[in-house]
Amino acid sequence: MKAYKIPEATVIRLSIYSRQLHLLKDEGVETVSSEEIAESVGVSSAQVRKDLAYFGEFGTRGVGYRVDELLGHLTKILGLDQQWNIAIVGAGKLGSALAVYQGFRERGFAIKAVIDNDPDRVGQRLADLTVEPLEMLTNRVKDFRVNIGIVTVPASAAQAVTDLLVDAGVGAILNFSPRVLKVPAYIVLRNVDLSVNLKVLSFNLSYRR
């Protein structure tokens, strides 16, 4: 399916490296070693070098990476040198939280619409957005060329909403509902289960005592 066969864990780490590099750049740091990147994100420096090696030769032996340059490469690799338009479907507690979540309003992402089928939620303001009715979903996806649909509706409505998003033309679905969704093979689907974070803590707490 993908042109690049890059492990997902690598993509996740690249996005974490890019965040660290943004912090370093903001602090005025000009060069950084793989050891420094590794330490700041809690992996080995060999891992950092291996992750970057998928995409070519960066940095200079003994000198390290130029922060600006590496950040530029990572931005391109992650596809963040362009804007992805987002529609959130489901303006309940989680959908509303995501609509105002700072990390979803970073460079590269623009939330264009928040949709809900509950008349009590329609018209509600969420930062610079207004919740719109479900009937507007297809038009909004088309008008704003929405690439990514975020599904934060109850499990019972998740597949129907996903079908609407796919038919309207999104390329990717980020699913926060507990429902297993069916999408055509050309759609990028990512399921988020926030409870995994608690389970990782549970594991670590168990083996630390």
Next chain:
Amino acid sequence: MKAYKIPEATVIRLSIYSRQLHLLKDEGVETVSSEEIAESVGVSSAQVRKDLAYFGEFGTRGVGYRVDELLGHLTKILGLDQQWNIAIVGAGKLGSALAVYQGFRERGFAIKAVIDNDPDRVGQRLADLTVEPLEMLTNRVKDFRVNIGIVTVPASAAQAVTDLLVDAGVGAILNFSPRVLKVPAYIVLRNVDLSVNLKVLSFNLSYRR
């Protein structure tokens, strides 16, 4: 730091396997192969066997795993055979969403308190919980033997709230704020950046065109 040196990616997959096994058990399925587990969560069967091999010999060659038995093992491995008590600090949009999030109310986890310093939020109902003032934090952690503190306050308040949680006796912090937190080495810290999910989609959308 840890008694077991298990890669975090493995722990994350184990928690996903355990969710799949719960689904299979609910469907009345009695045995499952590593191939079937692998396919349902999108990894290779070799990966499934490798992940499980850290913890011993499960399953029978040619027969597979007994769903009930493997689920029991995973539950113990992940530390979900006991209850972890949780306090959420910050009852804004994200904190409120997490307080009612179904995945945080699964077997193994119990949200015991939701705390905020905003008088307008104190007293608000969130499912079976009531938002309590910041002054109650230390007592609630002690009274309910809270193990896990979830930080959903603005970045500016995150370190102060974390210090209060640590001093009160939690063993782990789940940090949803964008702030890098300092904690003693004996505290399990996990930072959640929801924007990583969008970046993985961005990467996949970029290389699929």
